[in-house]
Amino acid sequence: MAYEIVERLIPFSSGNRPGTPLVPREITSHRTGNPTADAMAHYRYFSRPLTPRRPASAHYFVDSGTILRIIPENERAYHAGPRANAIAIGIELCENRRPGTPGFLEAYRRYVWLHADICRRYGFDPRTRIRPHAYWDPRNRPDDPVGLINWQQFLRDVAKELGAM
Numbered sequence: 001m002a003y004e005i006v007e008r009l010i011p012f013s014s015g016n017r018p019g020t021p022l023v024p025r026e027i028t029s030h031r032t033g034n035p036t037a038d039a040m041a042h043y044r045y046f047s048r049p050l051t052p053r054r055p056a057s058a059h060y061f062v063d064s065g066t067i068l069r070i071i072p073e074n075e076r077a078y079h080a081g082p083r084a085n086a087i088a089i090g091i092e093l094c095e096n097r098r099p100g101t102p103g104f105l106e107a108y109r110r111y112v113w114l115h116a117d118i119c120r121r122y123g124f125d126p127r128t129r130i131r132p133h134a135y136w137d138p139r140n141r142p143d144d145p146v147g148l149i150n151w152q153q154f155l156r157d158v159a160k161e162l163g164a165m
């Protein structure tokens with residue numbers, strides 16, 4: 001099943017979209033850690049300068065009804081530190097639906113599909129081109145997103161989706 005990608009780009013004036021070119025070489029997977037915010041809420045949040053001033057963003061926010069792109073794939077986002085940001089597309093799984101609920105499953109399906117879609121478009125092998133945020137920042141983000149989803153199962157789900165495309 002294919003999903004629609006909705007694009008609502010945040011402005012450069014937000015400070016969260018540097019406009020620096022990106023040639024994607026892998027994907028970094030995230031959880032938002034915010035139980036009250038859906039994809040559009042994150043668009044609104046990152047559309048304005050953050051306080052205290054510290055840039056943050058990701059390319060995609062995925063919730064139970066929407067796959068939302070807020071930064072183009074050919075521009076860098078601020079999602080996992082400079083080394084990751086220079087090579088990776090950042091994808092956030094929204095947590096406004098609790099694990100175990102139908103809404104969470106809907107969001108998870110879209111999250112899996114988006115990873116598979118990007119792997120298909122760039123020729124990425126999911127086993128080597130998808131890393132959790134925890135890989136880049138194990139001290140500060142040890143459960144991102146691996147505390148929310150079963151990582152090995154997730155990679156299998158992406159590979160299965162990719163195989164069906």
Ligand SMILES: [Zn+2]
Pocket residue numbers: 029030031079133141144
């Ligand atoms: Zn993260």
